[in-house]
Amino acid sequence: MKAVNLSGKAPGGKRQVLAKLLPLDTPMLIQIFPIYACNFTCKYCTFSIPRNKRGFISDKIIMDYNLLKKSVDEMARFPRKLKMLRFVGMGEPLLHPRLADMIKYAVSKKVSEKVEILSNGSQLTPKLSDALIAAKPTRLLLSIQGTSAKKYQEISRVKIDFEKFVKNIKYFYDHRGKIKMYIKVVDIALDGAEDEKRFFKIFGNICDAIGIEHASPIFPGVEYNKVLKDSPFTQFGLKVSKIFVCPQPFYTMQINPDGKVVPCYSVTYPAILGDCNHETLQEIWNGKKYQRFRKKMLDGTKNVCELCANCGIIKHRLFPEDNLNKDAKQLKKYYH
Numbered sequence: 001m002k003a004v005n006l007s008g009k010a011p012g013g014k015r016q017v018l019a020k021l022l023p024l025d026t027p028m029l030i031q032i033f034p035i036y037a038c039n040f041t042c043k044y045c046t047f048s049i050p051r052n053k054r055g056f057i058s059d060k061i062i063m064d065y066n067l068l069k070k071s072v073d074e075m076a077r078f079p080r081k082l083k084m085l086r087f088v089g090m091g092e093p094l095l096h097p098r099l100a101d102m103i104k105y106a107v108s109k110k111v112s113e114k115v116e117i118l119s120n121g122s123q124l125t126p127k128l129s130d131a132l133i134a135a136k137p138t139r140l141l142l143s144i145q146g147t148s149a150k151k152y153q154e155i156s157r158v159k160i161d162f163e164k165f166v167k168n169i170k171y172f173y174d175h176r177g178k179i180k181m182y183i184k185v186v187d188i189a190l191d192g193a194e195d196e197k198r199f200f201k202i203f204g205n206i207c208d209a210i211g212i213e214h215a216s217p218i219f220p221g222v223e224y225n226k227v228l229k230d231s232p233f234t235q236f237g238l239k240v241s242k243i244f245v246c247p248q249p250f251y252t253m254q255i256n257p258d259g260k261v262v263p264c265y266s267v268t269y270p271a272i273l274g275d276c277n278h279e280t281l282q283e284i285w286n287g288k289k290y291q292r293f294r295k296k297m298l299d300g301t302k303n304v305c306e307l308c309a310n311c312g313i314i315k316h317r318l319f320p321e322d323n324l325n326k327d328a329k330q331l332k333k334y335y336h
Contacts, residue, residue: 001204019327033089055268075111085112094123100131
């Protein structure tokens with residue numbers, strides 16, 4: 001197997017201690033949420049439940065290209081480059097008809113050290129792969145849902161030509177140039193040790209890094225008792241720990257298809273802190289709404305809102321370097 005096995009490790013590599021870097025004049029990570037749609041309904045995902053039970057997500061389904069350009073132009077005005085610009089959000093980014101153009105524009109403006117896409121890979125064709133490769137993102141992350149068409153039917157409720165699916169992924173890998181590929185699968189999409197070996201055999205030579213992650217109870221409304229076993233591990237195989245302060249609002253922002261800005265990856269948002277249609281990213285990032293939200297967060301998730309108090313996302317995605325529990329008191333002087 002050519003690929004590096006990242007199971008149980010942070011797929012983004014070594015992380016800095018967040019508390020030592022705060023406050024930030026520039027977000028470390030901005031997530032672009034290009035389209036609120038998915039062609040899969042994976043049984044552990046929010047798309048497995050009816051849309052009217054997911055809470056508010058976005059006033060628009062598809063992000064306008066001009067809104068993306070405005071946002072990227074404003075990213076260039078931050079004091080320094082972003083660490084990461086990620087195209088993901090709640091849905092399948094490759095369904096956006098102009099995703100390659102979006103990435104190409106973002107890369108051309110050099111606003112971030114890295115630009116990556118997180119996808120289920122099902123929309124990859126040689127034609128789309130050529131367009132994405134020409135756009136030159138830093139990395140493509142593919143989330144696999146099994147090692148056979150039968151497993152995809154069970155996990156994602158879709159029929160796929162599995163051999164063609166793998167062939168299309170190999171095409172991207174063979175023509176990718178300097179783009180890195182990371183292929184991951186959730187543990188519930190594999191049937192034991194033999195199937196794990198099959199996963200590594202199928203995909204281990206058509207990517208740069210590979211890993212098995214833990215499916216975690218992070219989406220409100222999903223009946224996880226029917227699809228998951230209790231696990232003491234986070235998505236990345238680390239020990240689940242208690243969360244007093246969620247670190248996400250201190251280093252990240254997400255721009256939704258309608259231009260609304262939220263401070264985290266939660267599906268049902270704890271707050272909308274800005275609107276890119278009417279404000280600049282700098283006004284939002286440094287604005288009163290964001291600052292007040294951060295200040296409340298330093299008093300603990302329970303003091304922010306019910307959603308933050310019961311959120312399972314950061315609990316199951318936390319890296320030790322991002323833990324602000326012990327630093328909350330001293331950080332309060334920075335947020336007003």
